[in-house]
Amino acid sequence: MPTREFQRARSPEAKRLREDAILDAARRLGAERGIRQVTLTDIAEAVGMHKSAMLRYFETREEIFLRLTAEGWRDWAPDLAERVGALARPDADTVAAAFAATLTARPMFCDLLAQTPLNLERNVSVEKVREFKLTTGDGLGVILPAVRAALPALTEQDGVDLVAAATSLAGTLYQIATPGPEVAALYRSDPRLAHALVDVEPQLSRILASMLRGRIAERTA
Amino acid sequence: MPTREFQRARSPEAKRLREDAILDAARRLGAERGIRQVTLTDIAEAVGMHKSAMLRYFETREEIFLRLTAEGWRDWAPDLAERVGALARPDADTVAAAFAATLTARPMFCDLLAQTPLNLERNVSVEKVREFKLTTGDGLGVILPAVRAALPALTEQDGVDLVAAATSLAGTLYQIATPGPEVAALYRSDPRLAHALVDVEPQLSRILASMLRGRIAERTA
Numbered sequence: 001m002p003t004r005e006f007q008r009a010r011s012p013e014a015k016r017l018r019e020d021a022i023l024d025a026a027r028r029l030g031a032e033r034g035i036r037q038v039t040l041t042d043i044a045e046a047v048g049m050h051k052s053a054m055l056r057y058f059e060t061r062e063e064i065f066l067r068l069t070a071e072g073w074r075d076w077a078p079d080l081a082e083r084v085g086a087l088a089r090p091d092a093d094t095v096a097a098a099f100a101a102t103l104t105a106r107p108m109f110c111d112l113l114a115q116t117p118l119n120l121e122r123n124v125s126v127e128k129v130r131e132f133k134l135t136t137g138d139g140l141g142v143i144l145p146a147v148r149a150a151l152p153a154l155t156e157q158d159g160v161d162l163v164a165a166a167t168s169l170a171g172t173l174y175q176i177a178t179p180g181p182e183v184a185a186l187y188r189s190d191p192r193l194a195h196a197l198v199d200v201e202p203q204l205s206r207i208l209a210s211m212l213r214g215r216i217a218e219r220t221a
Numbered sequence: 222m223p224t225r226e227f228q229r230a231r232s233p234e235a236k237r238l239r240e241d242a243i244l245d246a247a248r249r250l251g252a253e254r255g256i257r258q259v260t261l262t263d264i265a266e267a268v269g270m271h272k273s274a275m276l277r278y279f280e281t282r283e284e285i286f287l288r289l290t291a292e293g294w295r296d297w298a299p300d301l302a303e304r305v306g307a308l309a310r311p312d313a314d315t316v317a318a319a320f321a322a323t324l325t326a327r328p329m330f331c332d333l334l335a336q337t338p339l340n341l342e343r344n345v346s347v348e349k350v351r352e353f354k355l356t357t358g359d360g361l362g363v364i365l366p367a368v369r370a371a372l373p374a375l376t377e378q379d380g381v382d383l384v385a386a387a388t389s390l391a392g393t394l395y396q397i398a399t400p401g402p403e404v405a406a407l408y409r410s411d412p413r414l415a416h417a418l419v420d421v422e423p424q425l426s427r428i429l430a431s432m433l434r435g436r437i438a439e440r441t442a
Contacts, residue, residue, distance in 0.1 A: 036339065092435065114339055117396035118257065126403045133408075133417045140416060160416065165428050168393035169386060175338035176389075182347045187354075195361055195381065196354045207386050211428060213435030214313065 019057050021047050023071075026064045031108045034178070035065055035115050062123035069116050070135040072109035076102060077139035081146035090150035092216060096209035099162075103170040104201040107178075114171030139163075151212065153219040161215075166208055173200045240278050242268050244292075247285045252329045255399070256286055256336050283344035290337050291356040293330035297323060298360035302367035311371035313437060317429035320383075324391040325422040328399075335392030360384075372433065374440040382436075387429055394421045 025046035029038045040061040044051040058064045083098045084090065103110060112120070121129050144159040154162075177198040179187070187196045246267035250259045261282040265272040279285045304319045305311065324331060333341070342350050365380040375383075398419040400408070408417045 036343070114393070117393060117400075118335055118339060121404065122257070122401060126407050129400075129404050130407055130411065130414065133414045137413060137416050161424065161428055161431075164394070164419075164424065165386075165390060168390050168397075172335070172338060172389035172393055173385070179338075179350075180343055183342065183350050186347050186351055190351065192358060193351065193354045195358050198385075203382065203385065207382055207432060210382075210435035210439065211432040213438055214431035214433065215435070217434055217438060218431065 015057070018049075022049070022054060022057055022064060023067060027068055027108070030065070030068065030111070035108070035111045038065075040064075059125060059128070060123050062120045063125075063128055065112060065115065066120040066124055066128060066132050069109070069112040069120060070132050072106065072112055073135050073139040076106060076109060077142040081142050084143075084146045084150050087150060092151070092212035093205075093209045095147065095150055096207075096212055097205050099166045099208050100170075100201045100205035103166065103204065104174075107174065110170045110174035110200075111178075112171075113167050114175050116171075151216060153216045154212075155219070158215050158219070162208070162212065165211060166204070169204055169207060170200070173198055173204060236278070239270075243270075243275060243278055243285060244288060248289055248329070251286070251289065251332070256329070256332045259286075261285075280346060280349070281344050283341045284346075284349055286333060286336065287341040287345055287349060287353050290330070290333040290341060291353050293327065293333055294356050294360040297327060297330060298363040302363050305364075305367045305371050308371060313372070313433035314426075314430045316368060316371055317433055318426050320387045320429055321391075321422045321426035324387065324425065325395075328395065331391045331395035331421075332399075333392075334388050335396050337392075372437060374437045375433075376440070379436050379440070383429070383433065386432060387425070390425055390428060391421070394419055394425060 022043060026038065026043050029042055029046055038061075040054070041051055043061070043064065044054045047054070058067075080098060080102045083102060084095055087094045087098065121132070140160065140163060143163055144156060147159050147162065148154050148156070176196075177200045187193050243264060247259065247264050250263055250267055259282075261275070262272055264282070264285065265275045268275070279288075301319060301323045304323060305316055308315045308319065342353070361381065361384060364384055365377060368380050368383065369375050369377070397417075398421045408414045
């Protein structure tokens with residue numbers, strides 16, 4: 001049996017199954033504890049592989065999470081585009097609300113969005129960064145036509161600014177809104193720290209709506 | 222001499238001098254290589270102290286960098302408030318430009334702003350987080366009156382949204398704009414990756430100007 005398993009794992013199909021098992025374990029652990037708390041050893045233990053064997057499938061911990069971020073873009077972009085396309089009254093407020101709702105419905109994606117430029121893109125090969133950036137480019141290619149169909153005043157550059165603002169803010173506000181339990185208790189206990197309390201979806205929606213309202217005014221002035 | 226030095230270091234004055242030397246070394250190394258590349262051992266070596274001795278002054282590497290972030294707020298907030306106060310024609314564009322210019326003039330502060338919610342606030346005591354948040358609250362107390370005097374339509378909440386958007390975007394865009402040298406070369410070499418190239422100051426200024434224009438329109442409608 002061990003011999004047969006080993007041979008199977010050398011086929012492209014078996015290799016993919018192993019990769020999927022590793023990604024599943026990383027996804028589950030990341031959702032449970034937050035990305036920064038998950039080590040390569042944790043993932044190897046969860047998937048029942050030796051760490052050295054796992055390195056045949058992924059070079060680093062960061063490569064695993066960068067793959068999950070790419071998966072997040074492929075999941076988020078069509079959902080957002082569909083919601084924007086289905087808006088009965090597309091305007092700055094409803095488009096902004098669609099961005100905020102689809103992002104905050106994906107907390108692990110928000111966590112990954114913040115980790116990407118700081119950590120994930122810095123500990124993988126250049127080839128993996130290229131693959132990842134092609135995926136985010138594909139995501140833009142899905143989102144921008146939907147946004148520009150809904151709000152025809154906007155240019156391509158406006159759409160790029162909107163997606164950059166939405167993903168950057170979603171990542172950072174998510175991190176600010178999910179401190180450790182002790183710090184969360186501190187924020188609630190000290191009224192001088194009220195400014196540290198963040199409610200991601202309404203704040204993200206407000207900021208993006210104002211940005212869109214202003215940008216539309218600039219284009220139609 | 223060693224005895225005398227040791228005794229001096231026990232006075233509050235000597236303790237402060239040691240702390241300043243540690244912060245100076247961390248500031249210099251952080252500016253040179255980026256915050257994520259600086260370890261506690263690097264700082265100890267640069268300041269010529271044993272790591273164990275340094276832990277008498279700062280609990281963790283993150284506490285050192287959180288102190289530098291607080292220092293960054295105390296430096297940035299009055300500079301921004303002064304520039305906003307001195308604007309000949311305060312409007313959405315000029316106030317946004319003042320935010321973008323003062324933030325991008327401080328690259329290490331931008332680096333620290335991105336590191337803060339992800340890393341720095343998660344490996345220090347609750348008391349240090351409280352101190353830090355009181356400093357950011359003081360910063361808001363300097364910035365908001367200047368912004369509201371320049372743009373009287375804005376509410377306190379609008380000012381909080383503006384500072385949240387500005388600091389979150391400055392941190393993330395800075396990280397995106399400063400990849401490692403190999404990845405930077407990749408972005409320039411592959412035209413399909415043009416969307417990965419970011420020029421922080423104009424993009425930040427454009428996004429904040431649209432946001433301010435939209436928010437002012439909402440308040441004066």
